[in-house]
Amino acid sequence: MENKNINININNNINKNISINSIKTITMPLVPYLGLMLVILIFYITTDGKLFSPYNTRIVVQQATALSIICLGAVFVYSLGELDVSIGACVGICTLLEINIINMGYPLIVGFIAALVLALSFGLINGAFSSWLGLPSIITSLFLMFVGGGVQALITLKSNTITTDYDFTLWKETWFQILMLVIVSLIVAYLFNYTRVGKYTKSIGANKVAASQSGVNVFKYRIIAFLIMGFNVALASIFILSRSASSSKATGGGMHMDVMIALIVGGMPLAGGMKSRFTSALLGAFIYVILTNGLTLSGVGITYVPFVKSIIFIVIVIITGRKKGGILPR
């Protein structure tokens, strides 16, 4: 009889710890949503409502589209626990390819295919070569970043910037951008949450050895992750090109940092793993863009903007970071 009571007491404690954990599991993913709502609310107030003026909504969507699309692709790579710093150079060369092709008179789709081939090659190098050479993918992506940047500079050496007269109005229409965003998000959501692609990449990020011992073909799925990201980069490059109708040696520069910050702000763990969520791409990209936009609109001195952004970044990392170690005392 005594024993039973003792056992019940201890079971209650264990259950309490388990329910605290369930609460944590539910609330943690909500933090980025809260973040977005708070950012919107605060800036709505400080900009006297200008945040939602038709003009501003249009430019926010325009500024966020390309970033969101790339982030959605990057979700797979980041869930592996890896990074890609060659995104910027890839975007730059993609836009260069596209602009040159359409300036020669070919339709945009040809340009897109060329850019796609390039972006997929970048993905292959990062995904496959890194495995074959036994290097972490960050090394291959650094290499690609330098090579890509060099190519960009070389091509644009003669003429500072290459411009085009191509009619990009469709790509600048807000409804089209939202439509593309929705389509890409749905596809990524499906692949990430309802097929083995997302489940496998998350497992690899969480524990590569256990994943491979449970039947996950690590080599294959790393490549798939990078290829998916490559596709998204090529698609996003058209949106980036459409904004300025030109491509220079600086196009795309720094994009990889924007992606990293956006994903982290959106709640993606840097080490990848089971906690990765595709929503962090959308939430993060929009928070990031609205932040810059809102700060400038509210009249924050331009010098303060990077400072404020870095504070927010650190705070969000602290909030969504998990302590190492167990949950129950063992």
Next chain:
Amino acid sequence: MDNTLQVLLEVTNINKCFGPTVALRDVGIEVRKGEIRGLVGENGSGKSTLASIIAGMQKSDSGEMFFMGKKWEPDSMIGAQIEGISMILQEMNTISGVSVAENLFAGQEKKFSKFGLISKNKMNIAGDNLLKSFGVDHIKASDSIDLYGFEDRKLIEIVRTVTKDTKILVVDETTTALTHSGREFLYKLIEKIANENKAVIFISHDMDEILKVCNVVTVLRDGDIIGNLIKEEMNPKTIRYMMVGREIGDAYYRTDYDTTHDEEIALEFKDAWFSSVSDFNLKLHKGEIIGIGGLSGSGMRDIGRAAFGLTTITSGDIECKGKKIRGCNDAIQRGIAYISKNRDTEALILQGSIADNIALPSIPELTGPALFISPLALRKHAQELTDKFSIKCGNVNQYISTLSGGNKQKVSFAKWIGKGSDIFIMDCPTRGVDIGVKQSMYQLIAQMKKEGKAILMISEELSELIGMCDEIVMIKNDKLSARVKRSKELKEIDLIEYMI
């Protein structure tokens, strides 16, 4: 004999809580001269907590202790050691980067210093003498401690801990990390201490060891003292009953001696060479349990890894159902399952939920059209397996890290059964698992044999191999040293000579 004169240590009404968890509840024991008192219990029973309070590593919340008739309130392990109670732990407790002598006399350098200068020479001589007095000849005091492996460093630590002032030595799970010779050294030392009218508190999970070494046993369960047994009363069945709180029943290991199996060969090693193992030959049939035993490091681990495609084969073949195995994924496709010894790092994804882990190998089977994996189907699959294996949890989406070791091991089994694998390679399948769960696992394995599955059981626990396997293959120095068939008369001693 007046009992009270014999009592070295008396502990009463000790309570200790860690947050909401009660580790010790009103616990009291007596330790007498000449006793080698075993302290046994499941994980979480409180035995380590009690030992650490006695040895000065932490304080109790309430209660009293009396050592040699005086109040015992040690404020640190060093303080306790000086007064006469020393403890050896399981983890490494020596200082890297300095010499053996400096480790032996850590904290006592003053004894060897004149005018503030430490005479290394004197320290080394004293060190060598000290080691010799323990019968340790192969370690030199002047050497850097980094020259020595884990076991030798443990020996050095033991020599350091057991001083002439030591009246009670506490050994906390130290033997799990030692090889045979290391354990023998420790057993001899323990005997010597007991013979000198001092006492030893011995904590271990190994039932055979407890029965061999201790002359009295205290059993704890969930923070309570269940009872004390003297030598005559000590037998595995009773001790297990006290540890778990219910009848384990006679059936712990397999009770049948039916070694029949199918004709079909499930797994075959043909003159295989891999890592350090050479020329290995073995045939595993459907419905057969073959055990692999030996010292850890003898190469038995690699046998399992090679069969699962984790280690490359440099010569010869390993075939599964007649075809050569080409890597891990191929092995899995053919129906081989591997349950690694390193449960938390290799077999399971700790960050994930129970469902994630159980379903992972079965994802290809759970995939519908257009690569769609229905979350409902996945959950159902996981729930069915969880129920079938009685895995104790709130719901299958719970983090797997919230489960106990035994339940985690159940998940490892369940995920392969769920995939439909029929060849199981298990490495130390019951390591760190509580007795109740251990029993159910043995029953499961016996059931799997009946269902025609082929099982390769690699284990360091000889009693487990003897109790469960149709045939035991012993590995010594990376080579097959013996094949022994299952029989009632088979004892551990018979096998030990094939190990060392």
Next chain:
Amino acid sequence: MKKIISTLIMFCMIFSLTACSKSSKVSSTGEADKATLSDVTIGIVGYSNSGTMYNSYVAFYNQITKATGIKFKFATGSSFDESANVTAVQNLISSGCNGIIMTMDSGMTSIIEEAESANVYVAGYLNSMNQSLSKIKDNKYFLGTVSDGYLDGSKIGQKAAELVIKDNKKNVGVITYPHNYFPTHAQADKGFRVAIDAFNKTAAEKDKITVYDSQQLSFKQLDPTYFKKHPKLDSIFGMALTFVYPTMVSANVQNVKLYATAYDDSDSYVKGFNAGTIGMETCSNVESMIYPVALIANAIKETQFTDKPAVAEAVETNTVFLTNKDEQKSFAAGALFVSSDAKNSLLSDDNIRSLIKATNKDATYGNLVKTMQGWSIEDIKAKQK
């Protein structure tokens, strides 16, 4: 717990920063005497939000605000990254600007498209917009641009040649920025050589001047080996002041006189003039910002100059030449560009109002351009008092 606190702190910070900086320097602080143009808000996209140039912008536009009520905002752009410029313009428009002044020619076609859709007028400043001008000049939302000094660089080359000849220099090196990025430099180079050739035709043999081949610097400091290569060098026509002079200083080159374009008011350059190692610097007047401001204000108020050309053009403003240490001193003391003191402005508040048709119905385009092109070092000297 600490996580909740850190979130709260962060949001308090953003909130207070945004609230406080509503009254920051970024927007103009001048009060308007005549509030007639207060519905005009102009956003300036510049290279940097600090330094002499930035300060001079602020000084001048504060004066404009005082005189007319026009409000100003500022954002930084980039000469290479077009989408950064587009973003900057979009954000300025969204924050209420109905006019934009661009100082770099990057992303202009998209910017004009953007401006068109938002009914915002754009004009250029300190830039001849030679890459995009042909594409945007017909758009009614692009009003024109004023360059940094002479449009035709050959006039600068001629002036430098005059000084070289006057100072009796015989061996001149020519150093410029890359010609394809800076066509004005190419023109100046050519103009310089043409002038020297003309001199050489009529000069005696011993008086002929040798001009070495041009060296184009890709925004890197001049390599000191240049002086070893040309041991008889006695002067340099250097169109990259801040990339040539520091090398001369560090290599301790004594006998070469630098005739440069661009201006720098820091100590070592002042010393250079005093010691005679620098023989020429050039600068344009920040007051030429009145050109884009006037055009934009007129357009918004729908009172554009009647004599404005139908198609937008690039006009030049006067280049001020500093040819000796006195002129340098006067410039430093008297130019609004350097002092950022509104007292030194070449335009008084009344002048400003009179140049903008929205505040003076008799104002003309011709007069605006003439005023801009008439400023010389003499006017600046006059401001010294």
